[in-house]
Amino acid sequence: YSNPTCAEGRHTITHLFEWKWSDIAQECERFLGPYGYCGVQVSPPSENRVVTSPYRPWFERYQPVSYKLETRSGNEQQFRDMVERCHKAHVRIFVDLVINHMTGSGDSGTGTGGTHWDGNSLSYPGVPYSNLDFNDGSNCHTGDLNIHNYNNAEEVRNCRLLSMVDLNLGKDYVRGKIADYMNHLIDIGVAGFRIDAAKHMWPGDLTALLGRVHNLNTNYFPSGTKPLVIQEVIDMGGEPIKMSEYFQSGRVTNFIYGIKLAQVFRKQNQAKFLRTWGEGWGMPNSNDIIVFIDNHDNQRGHGGGGGVLTHFEPKPYKMATEFMLAHPYGWTRVMSSYNWDRNIQDGEDRNNWMGPPHNEDMSTKDVTINSDMTCGGGWVCEHRWRQIYNMVAFRNVVHGTPLTHWWDNGNYQIAFARGNKGFIVINAEGSDLNSNLQTGLPQGTYCDVISGNYDNGQCTGASIHVGGDGQAHFQISGGSEDPVIAIHIGAKV
Numbered sequence: 390y391s392n393p394t395c396a397e398g399r400h401t402i403t404h405l406f407e408w409k410w411s412d413i414a415q416e417c418e419r420f421l422g423p424y425g426y427c428g429v430q431v432s433p434p435s436e437n438r439v440v441t442s443p444y445r446p447w448f449e450r451y452q453p454v455s456y457k458l459e460t461r462s463g464n465e466q467q468f469r470d471m472v473e474r475c476h477k478a479h480v481r482i483f484v485d486l487v488i489n490h491m492t493g494s495g496d497s498g499t500g501t502g503g504t505h506w507d508g509n510s511l512s513y514p515g516v517p518y519s520n521l522d523f524n525d526g527s528n529c530h531t532g533d534l535n536i537h538n539y540n541n542a543e544e545v546r547n548c549r550l551l552s553m554v555d556l557n558l559g560k561d562y563v564r565g566k567i568a569d570y571m572n573h574l575i576d577i578g579v580a581g582f583r584i585d586a587a588k589h590m591w592p593g594d595l596t597a598l599l600g601r602v603h604n605l606n607t608n609y610f611p612s613g614t615k616p617l618v619i620q621e622v623i624d625m626g627g628e629p630i631k632m633s634e635y636f637q638s639g640r641v642t643n644f645i646y647g648i649k650l651a652q653v654f655r656k657q658n659q660a661k662f663l664r665t666w667g668e669g670w671g672m673p674n675s676n677d678i679i680v681f682i683d684n685h686d687n688q689r690g691h692g693g694g695g696g697v698l699t700h701f702e703p704k705p706y707k708m709a710t711e712f713m714l715a716h717p718y719g720w721t722r723v724m725s726s727y728n729w730d731r732n733i734q735d736g737e738d739r740n741n742w743m744g745p746p747h748n749e750d751m752s753t754k755d756v757t758i759n760s761d762m763t764c765g766g767g768w769v770c771e772h773r774w775r776q777i778y779n780m781v782a783f784r785n786v787v788h789g790t791p792l793t794h795w796w797d798n799g800n801y802q803i804a805f806a807r808g809n810k811g812f813i814v815i816n817a818e819g820s821d822l823n824s825n826l827q828t829g830l831p832q833g834t835y836c837d838v839i840s841g842n843y844d845n846g847q848c849t850g851a852s853i854h855v856g857g858d859g860q861a862h863f864q865i866s867g868g869s870e871d872p873v874i875a876i877h878i879g880a881k882v
C-alpha cells in the first residue's frame with residue numbers, strides 16, 4: 390500500500406483543497422498532465438453534514454452523513470468524469486477518506502446529498518449505521534465518551550475525536566460498509582486514499598479493512614496493483630501512538646518535516662545542518678512516508694498547528710518547497726489553497742473556519758485562470774507557481790539519483806547535486822552568494838528554472854554555464870525575492 394501508483398516519470402501530488410470535480414478535471418487536462426504532476430488529493434467526496442454555525446465552514450466535509458458521492462465539490466457523475474479525464478491526462482485521483490467517525494454528536498439534520506442523520510440516536514440511514522455500530526462506554530472509559538488524553542492510546546482510538554460519533558471498526562459489519570465505499574471508488578478508477586484520523590483507528594482494524602479492498606481497476610492500472618494508502622497520523626514524538634505502527638498498511642504523514650524546515654527557512658536553525666536531512670534527522674524511512682510543507686489543517690492553525698510556512702509567507706515558503714522537491718527524501722505533496730481573510734486575535738485566527746470562494750447560494754466558485762497561468766477568484770494555486778511547478782519537473786528528471794556534491798558556507802548558504810542530472814543552490818543567508826561550485830553536470834548551458842522557464846530551447850530567466858570540469862559560477866543577491874538557482878538536464882539549451 391505504499392507504492393505511489395503514479396504514471397511513469399511522475400513523482401509529486403497536489404492537494405486541490407475544496408476544488409470542484411469539474412475544475413479538477415480541467416486542471417488535469419490543461420496543467421497537471423502537461424506539467425508532470427502524478428496526481429491530486431481531493432477533498433472528501435462523501436455526503437457531509439451541512440454546518441450552519443459557523444456558516445458552511447470547510448471542515449463540515451470531515452463530518453460524513455453517508456457514503457453517497459454528493460458534496461459541494463460535485464455529484465457521482467461529475468466525480469466519475471473527473472477520474473476518467475484525469476486518467477487520460479496521466480493524472481491519478483487520491484481520495485480523502487473519513488471513516489473514523491460520522492458527524493458531531495447531539496444534533497440531527499439533512500446532509501449535502503439530502504440524507505437524514507441523527508447524532509442523538511446514532512442513526513445514519515444513508516449507510517445504514519445504527520447505535521450498534523459505534524464505540525460506547527463498553528470500550529471508551531472517559532465518561533463523556535470524548536478524547537481528552539492523547540497519552541492514552543486506547544482512549545484516542547475508542548473515544549470520540551472532537552465529539553464526533555466514533556465508528557467501531559472492530560465490527561465486521563462496519564468494515565464491510567467502509568470496504569464497499571472504498572471498492573466503489575476503486576471501481577470508478579481512483580488510485581488510492583488519504584485516511585483521515587488514522588491515529589484514531591487500531592492498526593489491526595485498518596489492515597483487516599484493507600484486506601477486503603479490491604486491487605485497482607485494470608482499465609487504468611496493471612493487474613494486481615494495490616491502492617496507495619496515506620495515513621494521517623500526527624506523531625511529533627511526544628505521544629504513545631507512533632507512525633511506525635501504521636507502516637504495514639501504507640504510508641504515513643510526516644508532520645515533523647514541515648515544522649523542521651520552517652525553522653531552517655525562518656533562520657532559527659542553520660541550513661548547513663540539512664546535509665543529513667531525512668533519515669539522518671531521526672525521521673522514518675523515505676518509503677514509509679509522505680512529506681509536505683503545510684497541509685489544510687496546519688496552514689490555518691488546526692490539527693496541531695506548529696508554526697509551519699504557508700502561502701501567506703511566499704518567500705520562505707517557496708524556498709522550503711524548492712528544497713523539498715530537490716531533495717531525495719520522501720514522497721512529495723504540494724498544498725494548493727484558497728485565500729481567506731485572516732483575523733488573528735491573541736495568536737488565533739478567528740476566521741480559520743472559512744470555506745472556499747463561493748457564490749451567494751454557497752455553491753463553490755469556479756477556479757479562474759489568469760493569462761500569466763496563475764489563478765484568480767480567491768484560489769491561490771501554489772501548484773501553479775513557476776518556482777514550484779518547475780521543481781516538480783526537476784524532481785521527475787532527477788528521480789533515482791543520489792544526493793551528491795553537497796556544499797555549504799557553514800551557515801545559511803547550501804547547494805547540492807542529484808547525480809549528474811540536477812543542481813540547486815539556496816541562499817537563505819540574507820547576504821550575497823558568489824561562488825564557483827561543483828555541479829556534477831555535463832558541460833553546457835542550462836536554464837535557471839527558478840527565475841524563468843525553459844521555453845522552446847531558450848531560457849526566459851537566467852542561464853548558467855557549466856564548464857568541462859563540472860564547475861559553474863553562481864551569484865545570488867542576498868536581497869533577492871527568489872534567492873535560489875536550480876538547473877537540470879531537462880532544461881539545457
Ligand code: ARE
Binds near residue numbers: 493494585624
Ligand atoms: C469541528 C469543530 C469542533 C466540533 C466538531 C464536531 O471545530 O469543535 O467538536 O466539528 O462538531 C476538521 C477540523 C475540526 C472539525 C472537524 C469536523 O479541523 O475543527 O471539528 O473537521 O468538522 C487531531 C487528530 C487529527 C485531526 C486533527 C484536527 O489526531 O486526525 O485533530 N485531523 C484530521 C483532519 C481535520 C479534521 C479531522 C481529522 C476530523 O485533517 O481537517 O478536522 O475528521 C495534537 C495531537 C493530534 C491532534 C492535534 C489537534 O497535535 O497529536 O493528534 O490532531 O493535537 O488536536
Ligand code: CA
Binds near residue numbers: 545548556
Ligand atoms: Ca476511533
